[in-house]
Structures are given as structure tokens and as C-alpha cells.
Amino acid sequence: MSLFSTEQYSTEQYADAQQHRLLATFEHEDDLLAAVKQVRQQGYKIIDVFTPYAIHGLDGAMGLKPSRLTWVCFVAGMIGAGGMLWFEYWVGALAWAIDVGGKPWNSLPSNVPVAFEAAVLLAGFGSVFALFAVARLFPGKQAHMPSDRVTDDHFVIVLDQEETQFDTKQVESMLSPFNLVELEERVVSAGEYQ
Amino acid sequence: MADSTQQTLVPTATELATLRPTLISGDKTPAQVTRDICAPIDRGPTGLWWAAFSVALTALAIGTVAVTYQIAFGIGTWGLNRTVGWAFDITNFVFWVGIGHAGTLISAVLFLFRQKWRTSVNRSAEAMTLFAVVCAGLFPVIHMGRPWLAFWMGPYPNTRGSLWVNFKSPLLWDVFAISTYLLISAVFWYVGLIPDLATLRDRSSGLRKKIAGFFSLGWNGSARTWSRYETVYMLLAGIATPLVFSVHTIVSMDFATAVIPGWHTTIFPPYFVAGAIFSGLAMVLTLMIIARKVMQLEDYITLLHIETMCKLMLSMGCIVGLAYGTEFFIAAFSGNPYEQFVFFNRAAGPFSWAYWTMVCCNVVIPQLLWIRPFRRNIAMVFLITIVVNIGMWFERFVIIVTSLHRDFLPSSWADYAPTTIELATLLGSFGLFFTCFLIFCRFIPAIAMAEIKGVLNDPPRERKPNKPLEGKPQGDAA
Numbered sequence: 001m002s003l004f005s006t007e008q009y010s011t012e013q014y015a016d017a018q019q020h021r022l023l024a025t026f027e028h029e030d031d032l033l034a035a036v037k038q039v040r041q042q043g044y045k046i047i048d049v050f051t052p053y054a055i056h057g058l059d060g061a062m063g064l065k066p067s068r069l070t071w072v073c074f075v076a077g078m079i080g081a082g083g084m085l086w087f088e089y090w091v092g093a094l095a096w097a098i099d100v101g102g103k104p105w106n107s108l109p110s111n112v113p114v115a116f117e118a119a120v121l122l123a124g125f126g127s128v129f130a131l132f133a134v135a136r137l138f139p140g141k142q143a144h145m146p147s148d149r150v151t152d153d154h155f156v157i158v159l160d161q162e163e164t165q166f167d168t169k170q171v172e173s174m175l176s177p178f179n180l181v182e183l184e185e186r187v188v189s190a191g192e193y194q
Numbered sequence: 195m196a197d198s199t200q201q202t203l204v205p206t207a208t209e210l211a212t213l214r215p216t217l218i219s220g221d222k223t224p225a226q227v228t229r230d231i232c233a234p235i236d237r238g239p240t241g242l243w244w245a246a247f248s249v250a251l252t253a254l255a256i257g258t259v260a261v262t263y264q265i266a267f268g269i270g271t272w273g274l275n276r277t278v279g280w281a282f283d284i285t286n287f288v289f290w291v292g293i294g295h296a297g298t299l300i301s302a303v304l305f306l307f308r309q310k311w312r313t314s315v316n317r318s319a320e321a322m323t324l325f326a327v328v329c330a331g332l333f334p335v336i337h338m339g340r341p342w343l344a345f346w347m348g349p350y351p352n353t354r355g356s357l358w359v360n361f362k363s364p365l366l367w368d369v370f371a372i373s374t375y376l377l378i379s380a381v382f383w384y385v386g387l388i389p390d391l392a393t394l395r396d397r398s399s400g401l402r403k404k405i406a407g408f409f410s411l412g413w414n415g416s417a418r419t420w421s422r423y424e425t426v427y428m429l430l431a432g433i434a435t436p437l438v439f440s441v442h443t444i445v446s447m448d449f450a451t452a453v454i455p456g457w458h459t460t461i462f463p464p465y466f467v468a469g470a471i472f473s474g475l476a477m478v479l480t481l482m483i484i485a486r487k488v489m490q491l492e493d494y495i496t497l498l499h500i501e502t503m504c505k506l507m508l509s510m511g512c513i514v515g516l517a518y519g520t521e522f523f524i525a526a527f528s529g530n531p532y533e534q535f536v537f538f539n540r541a542a543g544p545f546s547w548a549y550w551t552m553v554c555c556n557v558v559i560p561q562l563l564w565i566r567p568f569r570r571n572i573a574m575v576f577l578i579t580i581v582v583n584i585g586m587w588f589e590r591f592v593i594i595v596t597s598l599h600r601d602f603l604p605s606s607w608a609d610y611a612p613t614t615i616e617l618a619t620l621l622g623s624f625g626l627f628f629t630c631f632l633i634f635c636r637f638i639p640a641i642a643m644a645e646i647k648g649v650l651n652d653p654p655r656e657r658k659p660n661k662p663l664e665g666k667p668q669g670d671a672a
Contacts, residue, residue: 029651049417052224053389053647059421067425077433091349091358100362113367113444117374120437124378124430128385131426132411135419137388141412148396150415151389153224153647 018187020161021047022168023146024175025154025182029055032155035178036061042174045160050150069127069134076126077119084118085111146186154181161185217311217649220493224647228393231639231646234489235394239636242488250628257622260615261336269339271615277608278598281591282616283337286623288590289473290330291372291445292466294379295438296474297323301382302434305427310652311502313645314494317390318485318634319478320383325630326477327376329623334368336619364447371444378437382430385423388413389644442470449593456536456597459524465517472510472556473586476579479503481631483576485640494641501569507582508563514589515557532602540596544609548592555585 026032033055039046046062059066092098093105103110132138146156159171172183222230239247264271274281297319304312335341347369349359359366391410395403413419446466449457479500486495525537540549559581562568569575600607634640 050415051417051420052393052415053644054420054424055417055648058417062417064418064421067422069422069425070429073426073429073433087349088361092361096355096358098360100360103362107362110362113364113440113447114361114370116440117367117370117437120378120433120440121374123433124381127426127429128381131385131422135416135422137411137413137419139411140408143392143395143407143410143412143414145414145416151393151396151413152228 021186021188022159022161023184023186024157027181031178033061035175047158047160050146050156052151069130072130073123073127077123080122081115081119084115215498217652218494219496222650227643227646231641231643247632250625253621253625254629256618257625260618264615273611273613275608277601277606278610280594281610282612283333285590285594286620287330287333289587290326292470292473293477294323294326295470296478298434298438299471302431305431310649311499313642313649314499315482317642318640321634323379325627329627331372364451367444371441375441378434382434390639393643439467442467454597455532461520468510468513472514475503475507476582479579497570500575504563504569508560511560536597539600545596548588552585552588552592555581
């Protein structure tokens with residue numbers, strides 16, 4: 001097999017591949033948080049956690065890095081402000097300069113309000129569209145989730161069962177002190193819940 | 195394990211509950227929250243809803259007829275004259291923009307201040323903002339007289355030169371401020387709605403599932419998405435906060451940059467922003483008091499919420515009162531006879547009835563809210579909010595009309611009275627606002643479920659034991 005062969009990892013094969021997942025369901029955010037900490041401490045790999053609402057401290061417990069979307073917001077805002085300032089200068093002083101009440105053609109103070117609004121508009125839309133892009137959210141998308149109740153009252157941890165040292169019995173006894181509601185093994189197509 | 199000193203310092207759940215009432219009463223579980231908040235949507239429209247909707251729609255129809263008439267025959271159908279060039283339309287515009295401000299205050303500013311009580315009211319307050327800004331935006335367009343040329347306000351290359359828009363004019367700043375405000379409010383509202391639309395999708399069937407499914411963007415409650423979502427929500431709150439202050443500041447500059455005595459004052463931006471939030475809070479309270487009763491959401495919008503909003507409204511009312519006083523003082527102190535005359539004319543001229551209505555409604559009557567039993571009396575609060583709504587409409591009327599009707603030249607002094615067309619247009623804007631709001635209450639969860647679920651345990655309280663998993667030992671979650 002050559003170095004660049006795609007034989008082993010072809011897209012079709014990857015999509016068809018089946019993966020084993022263990023789904024642990026909880027009914028309380030405290031249980032979920034404690035269980036996530038425990039699972040990570042024991043070295044198991046968490047594919048994802050599904051919750052009906054944002055849980056304070058969960059990203060820390062899962063070891064998620066802070067989102068870089070703040071940069072998108074900042075850069076989009078700067079483009080909005082800079083772009084609009086330039087456009088106002090071009091319109092007011094270059095393209096068709098008009099004397100308005102004796103103000104200078106390039107009057108910075110009177111250009112600020114619209115530049116500010118443009119900054120806010122671009123920063124807002126930029127960060128929201130960036131969120132949709134990185135979280136792969138788009139209109140009409142089919143939701144892939146472990147159970148319908150994760151948008152209601154259930155908290156689910158999805159664990160990777162593929163690893164060789166994975167011991168389902170051990171995981172079960174590790175999680176049961178956290179008021180485990182349900183433990184389910186599921187075979188899913190690759191990429192599901194990711 | 196914490197040491198003994200620390201243990202005595204940390205209050206227990208029961209102690210906390212006695213210190214501070216719970217945000218949501220009725221000891222709800224997340225599943226109950228979903229059921230309760232979706233109940234008005236599941237139940238379908240009640241007789242009361244149809245009655246309210248018919249009234250709102252009728253008002254909207256009357257307004258539409260009036261606007262069509264004035265577009266067909268021109269703005270000569272109004273009571274304006276050469277001296278009073280702005281009156282009813284601009285009053286309505288400023289009034290509606292102001293109403294919108296409380297929605298953003300609750301959704302963005304209180305979010306940054308970590309005020310958890312906002313979760314019960316933010317969704318409907320944001321919806322209110324959206325509909326109020328739509329109502330507001332219509333008035334300057336109608337006021338143009340030739341609304342089909344409204345696109346001339348946009349900076350686009352055209353066949354007249356290109357003759358560009360005048361970026362040095364506050365009226366153009368207004369175009370950008372109001373449209374940005376509308377778009378950002380809509381995005382903020384929609385982003386907050388996505389998790390709830392997913393909840394709605396997963397508990398419905400048929401057409402509602404399809405529509406909610408389409409707009410919930412495949413939301414699945416993944417913690418990775420939540421983490422990014424929270425970041426973006428905070429960013430939106432962070433940019434909406436200066437935005438909301440900029441919007442009414444710019445609206446006030448429509449007046450403050452003019453040379454008209456009574457308008458040309460530096461106090462206008464903060465005075466307008468405080469007034470906007472004051473009137474908006476009154477409108478939020480009016481709507482919430484009706485909604486909690488009609489939609490049976492008393493456990494979610496409790497007396498605690500009403501009382502807190504009353505306190506906010508009272509503080510804003512005091513700032514507005516202070517601004518009224520400051521305006522008079524500065525006019526007297528300025529030594530400028532024109533400025534002095536305008537303020538004397540406001541309080542003692544032909545429109546003094548409007549001025550004193552404004553002072554009574556905005557400064558005197560809200561002082562009742564200092565008294566706790568009044569803040570907790572819902573009928574009383576409702577009446578006060580209506581009074582404040584009326585007072586704040588008159589504030590804009592007083593600022594606009596009394597400053598204009600007796601100008602520098604006594605020979606051009608004129609009176610002003612609205613025509614039926616103007617009154618019908620105002621009625622129509624209320625019709626539009628309530629029609630939109632009633633449709634919102636009927637089809638969209640009126641309270642942010644995903645946010646309420648996060649504050650159910652605030653302040654922390656004793657936990658109920660979970661249902662045990664069959665055959666599994668129960669242990670301590672700690």
C-alpha cells in the first residue's frame with residue numbers, strides 16, 4: 001500500500017463504519033457534573049455530553065477550551081467600524097464633497113455614530129454566523145441526539161466504547177453512585193454525536 | 195472535605211431559602227417547566243385570546259386605512275402647519291423606540307449584571323422590543339410623505355450623481371441606528387430561541403414539528419455547542435448594551451443638534467435613554483401582568499419579578515424627574531431669554547395641560563412605588579404602568595410641540611391639534627404591536643425554557659431523591 005493510498009480510510013468505508021457508544025443518562029445537573037469529572041479522572045474518553053440547558057462549569061469539567069468566537073466578534077466589529085469610517089470619508093470628502101453647515105468635509109466626530117452602528121452590526125452577525133458555521137447549525141438540519149428528552153429534562157454522557165481497555169461493568173459501577181437513571185450500549189454510524 | 199470553620203460559614207440550602215425567595219415558585223422540575231410553558235401553545239387559542247386578537251386586528255385595520263389615506267392624499271391630512279412641522283408622527287416614533295429599550299435592558303444589560311430573575315421575562319421583553327421597533331420604524335417612513343422613496347436613505351450608487359446620503363446629519367444616523375437595532379434585536383431574540391425551538395420540535399408532531407425543526411437548526415443540546423452558544427450570547431449581550439444606549443442617544447440628537455430652544459441641550463442623550471427605559475419597563479410590566487394571568491404563568495412571573503421591575507421603574511422615573519428639574523434650572527440659569535420663554539411656556543402656556551399630565555404621570559404617581567404593599571399589589575402596579583405609558587407619550591409630545599409652536603417670531607406662532615387621521619395612525623400602531631405580540635404568545639414559548647431550567651435551583655434547595663435505577667445501589671452523589 002502506497003503512502004498516499006486512500007484504500008484504508010475511504011470516505012465510504014468511514015461512513016459505513018459502526019462505532020460502539022455507551023450512553024449514561026442522569027436527571028440532575030449536579031449528578032452529571034460529578035459524573036463527568038469522575039469519568040475524565042478515570043481516563044475514559046467522552047464523545048459529548050447532551051443537556052437541556054447550559055450548565056455552569058461543564059465546559060471546564062469536560063476540559064473544553066474557551067471558544068475563539070470572541071476573536072471573530074472583535075475582527076468583524078473592527079472591519080465594520082474601519083470600513084464604514086473609510087466609506088463615510090470617501091462619500092463626504094472625495095466622491096462628492098458637500099459643505100454641510102460649515103463642517104469640515106472629513107468630520108470625524110460626525111462619522112463616529114454610523115461607524116459604531118456598522119461595527120455592532122457586523123460584530124453581531126459575524127459572531128452568530130461563525131457560531132452556526134463551527135457548530136454546524138443550519139436551517140432544516142436533522143438533529144442527531146441520543147434521546148428526545150435531552151431537550152427536555154435528561155442529561156446524557158456519550159462515552160467511547162471502542163477503546164480496548166473499556167470495561168462496561170466497571171463504568172457502570174463507577175457511575176451508579178451518581179443516581180444513574182439509564183445506561184445503554186448503542187452501535188452508531190461513525191460521526192454520530194460528534 | 196471542607197474543614198469545620200468553613201462548614202459553619204456556608205449556609206445550608208434551607209437557610210438560603212429563608213434568606214431569599216426562590217426565583218421560580220412551585221418547586222418545578224425541568225419536565226414541568228417544559229409542560230407549563232408549552233401549555234398555552236398546546237392548548238390552542240382561548241376565547242380571551244380571540245377577543246384580544248380581534249380588537250388588535252381591528253385597530254391595525256383602522257390604522258392601515260388611515261395610513262393609506264394619508265399616503266394617497268399627502269401629509270396635508272395632518273394637523274401640522276408651517277410652525278409645528280413635527281408633532282404626532284415623531285412623538286409616536288420616539289415613544290415606540292423608547293418602549294423597545296426595556297427589552298434590551300432586560301435581555302442584555304441585566305444578563306451582563308448576572309441578574310437571574312431576568313430569565314422569566316427576557317423572551318417576551320425581547321419580542322416586545324422587536325415589535326416596538328417595527329412600529330417605531332414605520333413612523334419616519336410615513337412622515338416622509340412619499341414612503342415609496344424611502345430607499346433614498348440608503349447609501350447606494352445612483353443615477354443622481356451619485357449623490358450620496360449626508361453622513362453628517364443625525365437624521366441619517368437614526369436610519370442606521372434604528373435598522374441596526376432592529377436587526378441585532380431580531381438576531382439576539384432568535385439565537386435565544388433556538389434551544390426552545392428544539393424542545394418544541396421534540397415534543398410536537400406534524401406541521402409544528404416541521405416548522406420548529408427547520409428553525410431549530412438541528413440543535414441537539416451538545417455541550418460543545420452550548421459552550422460556544424454561551425460565548426456568542428454573551429458577546430451579543432455585550433454589543434447590544436452600548437447599542438441600546440447609542441440608539442436613543444442618536445434619537446435625542448435629532449433634537450439636540452437643532453437650534454430650537456428646548457431641544458438644543460446637552461442633557462438630552464442621558465435624559466432620553468432614562469426615559470426610554472422608564473417607559474419600556476412600564477410596557478413590559480403591563481404586558482407581563484396580563485400574560486401571566488391569561489397564560490397561567492404565575493409560578494414563573496412571580497411577585498418577586500414584578501416588585502424588582504417596579505424598583506427599576508421607580509429609579510428610572512426618579513432620573514427622569516431629575517432631568518425635568520435640571521432642564522428648568524438650566525433654562526433659568528442660562529440667561530437666554532428664548533430658552534427661558536420656552537420653559538415658561540411649557541409650564542404655563544396653552545399646552546400646560548400636557549406638561550402637567552406628563553409631570554403627574556411620570557414623576558408624582560410613580561412615587562407610590564416606594565411603598566412595598568403597593569409594589570406587591572398587582573392591580574395597583576398595572577394602573578401605575580398604564581399611567582406611566584401615557585405620561586411618557588406626553589413627554590415626547592411636550593418636547594416636540596411646545597418647543598415648536600411658539601418660535602422666534604411671534605407672528606408665526608401657531609396652535610396644533612391632531613386630526614382624526616393622526617389619531618387613527620397612533621391607534622393603528624398599537625394594533626400592529628398587540629397583533630404581533632398576541633401571535634408571538636400563541637406560537638412561540640413566551641418564557642425562555644432553557645434559561646428557566648438553569649435557575650430552578652436558585653437559591654439552592656433540598657434535593658428530592660431520584661427514582662432509583664432497578665437493581666442498582668443508591669449512593670451519595672458527592
